[in-house]
Structures are given as C-alpha cells and as structure tokens.
Amino acid sequence: MDPVIIVGAGPVGLALALALARQEVPSVVLDEGPGRDEPRPARTVVLREDTADLMERLTGVRLDGAGVHWAGWRSMRRKQVMREVAFAEDEPAPLHIAQHVLTGALRAALAREPLAEVAVDSRLDGIEQEPSGVTARTRGRKGTWWRGSYLVGCDGPRSTVRKLQDIRFPGRTAVERHAVAALRTDLPWEDEALLHRTPPWRTSGPSAGEITARPLPDGVWRLDWLLPPGKDLVTPELLLARIRETLTGWTGDPAPAYDLLDTGVHTVHHRLARRWRADRVFLAGDAAHLLGALGTHGLEEGLRDADNLAWKLALAWHHGPHEALLDSYQEERRAVVAARLRAADQVLPLLRGGGGLRSYVPGSARNHDALLSDGHLGLGALGASGGYVDSPLAPPPLEGEVPVDTAPGAQVIDVRVTAEDGSFVRLRDRLGRGALLVVLIAPGTGVWERRHWMTAGIMPRLAAAVTALPRPAELLVAEEYPGAAAHTVLLVRPDGHLVTALNGVRPTDLYTAAEAALGGRAEPGTGAEAEAGAGAPAGSR
Numbered sequence: 001m002d003p004v005i006i007v008g009a010g011p012v013g014l015a016l017a018l019a020l021a022r023q024e025v026p027s028v029v030l031d032e033g034p035g036r037d038e039p040r041p042a043r044t045v046v047l048r049e050d051t052a053d054l055m056e057r058l059t060g061v062r063l064d065g066a067g068v069h070w071a072g073w074r075s076m077r078r079k080q081v082m083r084e085v086a087f088a089e090d091e092p093a094p095l096h097i098a099q100h101v102l103t104g105a106l107r108a109a110l111a112r113e114p115l116a117e118v119a120v121d122s123r124l125d126g127i128e129q130e131p132s133g134v135t136a137r138t139r140g141r142k143g144t145w146w147r148g149s150y151l152v153g154c155d156g157p158r159s160t161v162r163k164l165q166d167i168r169f170p171g172r173t174a175v176e177r178h179a180v181a182a183l184r185t186d187l188p189w190e191d192e193a194l195l196h197r198t199p200p201w202r203t204s205g206p207s208a209g210e211i212t213a214r215p216l217p218d219g220v221w222r223l224d225w226l227l228p229p230g231k232d233l234v235t236p237e238l239l240l241a242r243i244r245e246t247l248t249g250w251t252g253d254p255a256p257a258y259d260l261l262d263t264g265v266h267t268v269h270h271r272l273a274r275r276w277r278a279d280r281v282f283l284a285g286d287a288a289h290l291l292g293a294l295g296t297h298g299l300e301e302g303l304r305d306a307d308n309l310a311w312k313l314a315l316a317w318h319h320g321p322h323e324a325l326l327d328s329y330q331e332e333r334r335a336v337v338a339a340r341l342r343a344a345d346q347v348l349p350l351l352r353g354g355g356g357l358r359s360y361v362p363g364s365a366r367n368h369d370a371l372l373s374d375g376h377l378g379l380g381a382l383g384a385s386g387g388y389v390d391s392p393l394a395p396p397p398l399e400g401e402v403p404v405d406t407a408p409g410a411q412v413i414d415v416r417v418t419a420e421d422g423s424f425v426r427l428r429d430r431l432g433r434g435a436l437l438v439v440l441i442a443p444g445t446g447v448w449e450r451r452h453w454m455t456a457g458i459m460p461r462l463a464a465a466v467t468a469l470p471r472p473a474e475l476l477v478a479e480e481y482p483g484a485a486a487h488t489v490l491l492v493r494p495d496g497h498l499v500t501a502l503n504g505v506r507p508t509d510l511y512t513a514a515e516a517a518l519g520g521r522a523e524p525g526t527g528a529e530a531e532a533g534a535g536a537p538a539g540s541r
Helices: 011-021 049-059 099-111 160-164 236-251 298-319 323-352 364-377 459-467 507-517 528-533
Strands: 004-007 027-030 044-047 072-077 080-086 095-098 116-119 123-130 133-139 145-148 151-153 171-184 192-197 210-216 220-226 259-272 281-283 416-418 424-426 436-441 473-478 488-492 498-503
Touching: 004 011, 004 133, 004 145, 011 027, 011 049, 011 099, 011 116, 011 298, 027 145, 044 049, 044 099, 044 210, 044 298, 049 099, 049 298, 072 364, 080 364, 095 099, 095 210, 099 116, 123 160, 151 160, 160 281, 171 236, 171 323, 192 364, 220 236, 236 259, 259 323, 298 323, 323 364, 436 459, 436 507, 459 473, 459 507, 488 507, 498 507
Parallel strands: 004 027, 004 151, 027 116, 072 192, 151 281, 436 473
Antiparallel strands: 044 095, 072 080, 123 133, 133 145, 171 220, 171 259, 192 210, 210 220, 416 424, 416 473, 436 488, 488 498
C-alpha cells in the first residue's frame, strides 16, 4: 500500500504526518521550502487545552517552556477593567507559542519517525487520480513523480492542491487588519493576556480601536493594534509611535525601555472551501478554511482537521475503503468551521460597526467585551471548538444510552484512567492510536491492583463485548467521570470525541455504536491487510 502524500510542511501538514505515523501509516511530506523555518516571534498561535494536548502527544515533549500558559486574562475599556479571569495552576489555560517554535518541535519529532519522509524543495505541479491511488508531480531541484494512496493538501491559503482540483474558495477579504510587534519589555501584568479597548490616550479617530497583549517566554510580548478598514500603509514611524504611546499608557513611563524583535501586518480573511474531498484528495487547514477575526485562531482548527482525518485515513489504509467514514471528514469539520464563521459574521457588524444607536444602549460595552473575550479565551460560539452534533457517524437511538456531562460528539474530559497494563495514565494520552476507547466508570478500582478486579463483577462481560467489536478497541477503567454514574460505559473515538454513554454492559448497543462510529460496514479488502495477504509490498514510490 502506497504512503499518504501530504502537500505542505506547515504545522498542519507535519501534525498530520505524525498522527498517521502513530497509527502505522507511512507518509511523504512535500515541502516546497528548504526544510527549516525563519524565526518570526510576531507570528504566534494560542492553543487551547485539546490542541495543546494534541501537540504534546505528537511531539513527545512538554510545550510549557516553549510557550507561556496564561496566568490570567484581563479585559479593559478606557481605564475600567471589564473582566478578569485567573487560571489556577491545575486549571487548563491557553498556551501562547511562536509558530516557528511549534513547527520546529513538529519537525524534530518527524525527523525521528521512520514512517515519515520529508521531501524538501518539492513544489507540487500536478495531480493524477486513479481508482487505486493518486500520483503527484513536483518540480524544482528534486522534481519527480510520487505515488500515494491518498493526498492531503495542507498547502495554505493559496493552495495548489485546491486549485488543481478546481475547488472554489468563496468568502470575505480583509475582515480585520492588525499591526503586530513582538518586543521584550516589562509590563504590569506578568504572564497575563490583555485586551484594551478604546485606551484613554486614543479616545478618538478611526484607529482608537483596541490593543491586545499576549505574553511569550523570556519577557517577550506580542502586541496587536486593530487598524481601521482600508489598505493604508503601516509605516515604521507609525508603528514605533504606537509602541511608545501604548507602553507609556500602560506603565506611566514617558520613555519606556523595550527591545523590538519583529513586526508585521496581520490581515484576517474569512473563506471556506466548497468541498474538502475530491475522491482520494483532501484539503485541511488554511487550504480548506480561513478564519481568525475577533481573537480566534485559524491554526487551531487546522490541527483539529489533522486529528479528525488521520484516524479515518488510517482505517482506510489498513482495512480497505471506508467511503462513509472518509466522507464524514468533510461533513464534520466543515460544519464546525462554518458555524464559527457564521458566528463571527453575525458579531462583526456589532463590534466593528462604528457607533450608531447601539453605542448608547446601556450595557452594550460590557456585552461587546464579553463577546471579544469569548473569542480570545476559546469560549462560546466565537471561540469554542464545537462538537460533531449532527455527525453522520452518530449511532441510532440506543436503549441503554444515558446522559453525562459530555454531549455525544463533543470532546471528552481528560480524567485519570487505568490502562490494560495496570498503569495510571490520562485519558487523552490514549488517543490517536487508531483504536476506539471503551471506558468503564468504576469507583474504587484505583486502590486495587488490576488483577483483582479484571475478573470480578461486570468486567469479564465487558471485556468480551470489547473483544467482539468490529475493530480493535482498548478497554480502560476510570474511577469517575463528570456526570457519569457507577458502571457507565463510555465509547470514545480515536480523536477524543464521545460516541455514546451506556448504562452498564450492553454488548448489542456497544457494537451498534462502534460500527456507526467507524462508518458502517467497510467495503471488502483493498487496504494494506488485503495487499499483505496477496504478497504486495506496503509503501512504494
């Protein structure tokens, strides 16, 4: 079976290659660049709990030192604090990290991975599809033909893959523009992020706007100034004036000390590809969608694309075509991104409309700050990742289904579980291995050795039911889960989304839910298993 071809070596493409390798699927990453990334401290990303955990699973390293977990969040309007959030040490906090640092960690992990190959100086020039695979042609110093089982375009907003497949990319251009600077300085809020709307030193004019400050390691801050609509040039003089007046306004120092490291202009577009799949070709990340207004981050959704697609490609690669499963990638991910784009489009006129009667409605400023804070903090319709509520992989109504604090289709809550070898691990540590997870909620099991309770009570029946599932699954035990009663059984997808929660051991319901989550019955044998049986090599170029 041929490897999966991944076009683009940004964070999404590299993450997809690592996610496939964890599920024993080989890949080739076509990198049009030299294989390294220019340090740009003004180009950063904020990762929420699920995407930060994903990056740590894939890279095998803790990202705490590479970025900053926010100690808190502060929203201000003029001189008034509108909202304050403090994150406790054991509470998940947003992680702010430079994108080149994140990409470097992914590249380092991929260099250690024997199942992944990175082809540098390889610019995509053509794609040919056949029923049995796809061929990609590259040009440049290492131009050649590459044969693959599937091809995924992670090649950014100007995606060559999308253009070669003639997929439309409608949307809105320049919905927001920000002047950006990364600088080393001392600010009054150590490791806290700040949103300052209508600061008192800029009370009028088209760019009174708002300023965002986000901390990075070693005393570095990324500052963003919202620019007025239009294409006015951001000159060095203008940016330096913004820096000086902002630092003076925040610190009271008429001549604030700072070390300017990097600058730029960040323009936000909102676009959504009409299709994310064309037979054996898929789109992910910025090639499929662009978003990022009102404090949100599009890269996070690209990483979730990779997580969603990897386990589905792995099942198809190992076990043969799963058309309904592969189709579900577009149906699930496009719906989530479309919902976030709709939410932003509805709020943008309210927050950026510029006055009118709404400006005089009592409480409107506080409501506006709450909406913006949601975007920055990953909350609400603007910022939350969203669940796969109407997923085609959802099972039919089940007699034994019970509610827990996680809705079906949403990301599971990370709890401590006992693995099959008796070790205590986090639930999310078991994700991304290609297997469904079956989690029994059994209070008190944490104080007994596994050998004592594996043969007691309902465990033998549950173990037998798990063994009978259509694909291999891992049986885990947790002492508790929010909203779950004792003996509740959770079925979790490889990407961490809840399939269902059942009241006790119900083999028929469990099998039905697992089969639905895997896309129904697969077409017979053209995957790696079938080729291995026929003596064909797995992976060739």
